[in-house]
Every structure is written in structure tokens, then in C-alpha cells.
Amino acid sequence: MTSIAERPGIATYKQFIDGEWLDAVSGATFTRTSPYDGSVVGVYPNGGIEDAQRAILAARRAFDETSWPTSPAADRARILRRAADLLAERADAFATCIAAEVGKPKTMALGEVMATVDVFQLFAAKALNLKGESFTQQIPDAVGIVAHEPVGVVGIITPWNFPLLLISWKIGPAIAAGCTMVAKPSHYTPGSTLMLAGLLAEAGLPRGVFNVVTSETDNGALVGQHIAASELVDKVAFTGSTASGKAVMRAAANNVKKVSLELGGKSPNIVFPDAAVDAAVAGAFFGIYLNSGQVCQAGSRLLVSKPHQRRIRRQAHRPQPDPQARRPLRPRHHHGARHQRKPARQDRGYLERGKQEAKLLTGGSRATEPGLEKGLFVKPTIFDEVSNQATIAREEIFGPVLSVLSFDDVDDVIRTANDTMYGLAAAVWTKDINVALKVAKGLRAGTVWVNAYHGTGLYNMPYGGYKQSGLGRELGDLGLEEYMETKSIQIKLQ
Numbered sequence: 001m002t003s004i005a006e007r008p009g010i011a012t013y014k015q016f017i018d019g020e021w022l023d024a025v026s027g028a029t030f031t032r033t034s035p036y037d038g039s040v041v042g043v044y045p046n047g048g049i050e051d052a053q054r055a056i057l058a059a060r061r062a063f064d065e066t067s068w069p070t071s072p073a074a075d076r077a078r079i080l081r082r083a084a085d086l087l088a089e090r091a092d093a094f095a096t097c098i099a100a101e102v103g104k105p106k107t108m109a110l111g112e113v114m115a116t117v118d119v120f121q122l123f124a125a126k127a128l129n130l131k132g133e134s135f136t137q138q139i140p141d142a143v144g145i146v147a148h149e150p151v152g153v154v155g156i157i158t159p160w161n162f163p164l165l166l167i168s169w170k171i172g173p174a175i176a177a178g179c180t181m182v183a184k185p186s187h188y189t190p191g192s193t194l195m196l197a198g199l200l201a202e203a204g205l206p207r208g209v210f211n212v213v214t215s216e217t218d219n220g221a222l223v224g225q226h227i228a229a230s231e232l233v234d235k236v237a238f239t240g241s242t243a244s245g246k247a248v249m250r251a252a253a254n255n256v257k258k259v260s261l262e263l264g265g266k267s268p269n270i271v272f273p274d275a276a277v278d279a280a281v282a283g284a285f286f287g288i289y290l291n292s293g294q295v296c297q298a299g300s301r302l303l304v305s306k307p308h309q310r311r312i313r314r315q316a317h318r319p320q321p322d323p324q325a326r327r328p329l330r331p332r333h334h335h336g337a338r339h340q341r342k343p344a345r346q347d348r349g350y351l352e353r354g355k356q357e358a359k360l361l362t363g364g365s366r367a368t369e370p371g372l373e374k375g376l377f378v379k380p381t382i383f384d385e386v387s388n389q390a391t392i393a394r395e396e397i398f399g400p401v402l403s404v405l406s407f408d409d410v411d412d413v414i415r416t417a418n419d420t421m422y423g424l425a426a427a428v429w430t431k432d433i434n435v436a437l438k439v440a441k442g443l444r445a446g447t448v449w450v451n452a453y454h455g456t457g458l459y460n461m462p463y464g465g466y467k468q469s470g471l472g473r474e475l476g477d478l479g480l481e482e483y484m485e486t487k488s489i490q491i492k493l494q
């Protein structure tokens with residue numbers, strides 16, 4: 001049989017370790033099929049523990065034996081700016097790879113690439129602003145310096161839903177701080193991380209600073225565990241499900257390494273009676289359907305007052321955006337395929353459960369219209385009259401499934417919104433600033449939007465979760481601090 005790697009149109013990748021493109025030590029490979037039509041999109045090395053060890057040693061050497069960690073911040077900023085420029089030039093190639101591997105529309109993938117450009121520019125600027133503190137006025141005969149230093153070798157483990165953007169939240173600060181890295185992207189979407197490795201080398205990143213190991217499903221967890229447990233790794237930065245995050249945290253205890261975790265969510269989207277109705281309804285659908293609901297911060301619990309419930313019901317029966325899913329690589333299409341076969345099966349379980357627990361308003365099954373048969377498409381789904389104790393209101397479905405709940409007043413909505421193990425994000429829609437602030441202050445969530453969902457354009461604010469949605473923060477100044485150690489230097493004057 002002809003090997004898949006030899007077939008035209010299929011990208012064949014190698015791992016990037018110590019500045020070299022390498023096959024897996026075992027020689028094994030795996031293939032990835034696109035969720036929107038089942039076609040093969042890439043062949044990747046199936047790296048294992050030995051590959052991870054090589055990558056970790058390369059990162060260790062680059063940290064311990066080269067001048068990278070103490071290099072001038074201006075040099076590291078220049079590399080990040082150059083990487084941003086190269087990425088903008090090659091946005092189309094990166095977006096094509098992301099759209100094919102994730103099954104998301106190319107417009108969205110292009111948006112992801114350009115957001116990544118912004119992240120690299122942001123951390124280039126932050127590198128130039130690195131500084132410590134001094135204590136000069138506490139006592140007459142001593143001076144104190146608070147110095148920040150790169151944390152060391154960082155293990156990076158990432159998911160598939162925004163494969164380029166989410167890794168940039170880790171690579172940007174790691175380069176700005178002077179760390180070295182071993183990355184293990186999701187087995188579903190390794191392509192853009194490998195492309196990025198080549199681009200960073202071209203931008204001037206020294207050999208061994210950024211290494212990538214790719215592994216198939218179970219091997220992926222194995223390699224992830226190895227990186228998380230390794231005594232040669234100083235910090236692990238993880239984005240993924242809460243269950244995997246707990247496993248990473250347990251492994252990291254092996255050498256008490258620093259841990260940052262960006263995990264799952266079941267975020268409340270709260271609409272008060274005085275909200276601008278059109279914007280709130282549009283925000284509710286955008287909040288859940290973006291990337292087909294495969295967004296950690298998706299507004300999957302819609303808490304509405306009674307008048308808005310009627311409006312949601314009317315809107316729910318209008319055509320939803322799934323017909324746009326047919327051609328994810330065409331411009332202007334916003335709703336992509338459901339990502340993987342396993343979650344598609346899980347979706348069916350949740351959809352059936354939802355039909356028992358609540359009232360189905362729309363959707364509730366796979367989309368199999370002509371043109372969609374080969375892909376993994378789930379109809380945008382809305383359940384009404386959902387209790388906050390129902391499974392579909394408590395578990396992260398990670399698909400285009402919205403649970404609508406109702407509330408009586410401010411205290412009631414804060415209580416219901418917080419009654420969850422997650423605390424990643426939330427939104428509140430109202431024209432009353434007092435209500436907005438009361439709710440925003442009362443919610444136990446890392447991000448609260450007012451009259452918006454998924455963002456306002458302020459991308460430089462810290463991002464992360466309360467409760468079981470995570471540990472630590474990404475972006476902003478806090479996102480850089482996660483990649484630095486702090487040293488107190490005390491000088492006795494003689």
C-alpha cells in the first residue's frame with residue numbers, strides 16, 4: 001500500500017528538537033483526518049517518552065549552558081516582533097492548516113492567526129519593560145533588590161480548539177522572560193505548532209529554546225505526563241480539560257514544579273430585563289455557537305428573565321448558522337464542524353439526556369444535510385426550562401448546546417450562576433451600571449464581560465479561572481510573571 005505520506009496534498013511533518021527536524025525515535029507516524037469531511041490532512045511523527053526526553057534535555061541545555069536566559073531583553077523582543085511579522089506574512093498558510101485540522105471556518109482561523117500576531121507583539125513590548133524593585137528607605141544600612149529571573153524549562157501542553165493562539169499565550173511570555181520550552185500540542189492539531197517552530201527559528205530563536213514533540217492519542221497523555229513529572233522541567237503550562245489538568249498537577253508534584261492551568265468552564269451569560277434585547281440575543285448565540293461551542297469560555301448557561309425567554313424561543317426557531325458549515329475553507333463562514341468523533345458521541349449522550357431533563361427548543365441531533373454527511377456536525381441546540389441541577393447545566397459539553405435557565409432577581413441570579421464547580425468566565429447584559437457591577441463583583445469567575453460576550457477588544461487583560469477552571473493567569477503582566485522566579489537580594493552596607 002502506498003504510504004499516506006506519499007499521497008499528494010497531504011502535509012508530512014517532523015518533530016522539532018534541538019533545532020533539527022526529526023522523526024520519532026521509533027519511526028512511527030500517525031495521521032489526522034479533517035472533522036469536516038474526513039479527508040487526511042497530515043502525517044505526524046508519533047513521538048514517545050524517548051522523544052520527550054531528547055526534547056527536555058535540549059531545552060535544559062539551552063537554559064543551563066547558553067546565554068539565552070540572560071540575553072538582552074531587546075534581543076528577545078526583536079525575535080518576538082520578527083515572529084509577529086513573519087506570521088502576518090504567512091497568515092494564509094497557517095489559517096489553512098488550522099482550518100483543516102480543527103474543522104473551523106477559515107475566516108475564524110485567520111482571526112486566530114492575527115490574534116497570535118498581536119500576542120507576540122504584546123510580549124515583545126513587555127520584554128522591553130522587564131524590571132524589579134528596590135528597597136532603599138527601610139533602614140539606613142541595608143539595600144534590598146527584588147529581581148525577577150526566568151523560571152527555567154517550561155513544559156507546554158495544549159488543546160486543539162485554538163491550537164495557535166493558546167500556545168502563543170505561553171510562548172510569548174516564555175520568550176520575553178528568557179525561558180526554554182518543550183511543547184506537546186494536541187494530537188488532533190499539531191501542524192500549526194510545528195510550523196511555528198520553524199518560523200521562530202527563522203525569527204532568530206536560538207537552537208534548543210523551543211522544542212516540539214508530537215504524539216498520537218494515548219501516547220499524547222503519556223508524553224504529557226512525562227513532561228509534567230520530569231525533574232528536568234521547572235514549570236508546566238497546561239491548557240485542556242479539568243480532568244487532564246488534575247492529572248498534570250498530580251504529576252507536577254513530583255518535583256514541586258510551578259503549574260499554570262487553563263481548564264474547562266460552564267459559563268453563565270446573564271440577561272436582565274432592561275438589556276438591549278437585540279444585542280443580548282445576538283450575544284447569547286455568539287456566546288455559545290462560536291467555534292461550534294468548542295470554546296472553554298462558551299456561554300453555555302443562559303440565565304434570562306421571563307420576557308427575554310420568550311424572545312429566545314422565537315429566535316431559536318429561525319434558521320441557525322449550521323448551513324454555513326458546509327464549506328469551512330470559504331470566507332465569511334463562521335460555524336465549523338464538531339471536532340472529534342469521541343465528543344460527537346458524547347454530544348449524542350448529552351442531547352438525549354437533555355431531552356429527558358428539559359424542553360428541546362431547536363436542534364438536538366447531528367446535522368446530516370447534503371454536503372455535511374462526511375463531517376462531524378451537530379445542529380445548534382437550545383434546551384429551555386433547564387434546572388441548574390440538570391446534567392446539561394452542570395457538565396461542560398464543549399459543543400453547540402445552550403441551556404436556558406430563568407431567574408427572579410439579582411441575588412438569585414448570582415447564587416445560581418455561582419452554583420457550579422467552574423469559574424472561568426461570565427457575562428451580564430443590562431443598562432444599569434449598579435446591577436452590572438453588583439453582579440460582576442458577586443460572580444466567582446476570572447473574566448466578567450458587561451454587554452459583550454467573548455471579549456471587548458481588550459486582549460491584554462489577565463485571563464484564567466476561579467475554582468476548577470484553573471490556576472494562575474495568562475496574558476497581561478500576571479501572564480508574564482508566571483514565567484519568572486523572584487529573588488530577594490539583601491545587601492548590608494559596610
Ligand code: NAD
Pocket residue numbers: 157158159160161162166184185186187220221222223224225228239240241242243244245247248261262263264265295296297396398424465469470
Ligand atoms: P484534553 O484535556 O483532552 O487535552 C489537552 C492536552 O492535554 C492535549 O495535548 C492532550 O494530549 C494532553 N493530555 C491529555 N491527558 C493528559 C494527561 N493525563 N497528562 C498530560 N497531558 C494530557 O483537552 P482537549 O479536549 O484537547 O481540549 C478541550 C478542553 O480544554 C475543554 O475542557 C476546554 O474547556 C479546555 N480549554 C480551556 C481553555 C482555557 O483557557 N481555560 C482554553 C481552551 C480549552
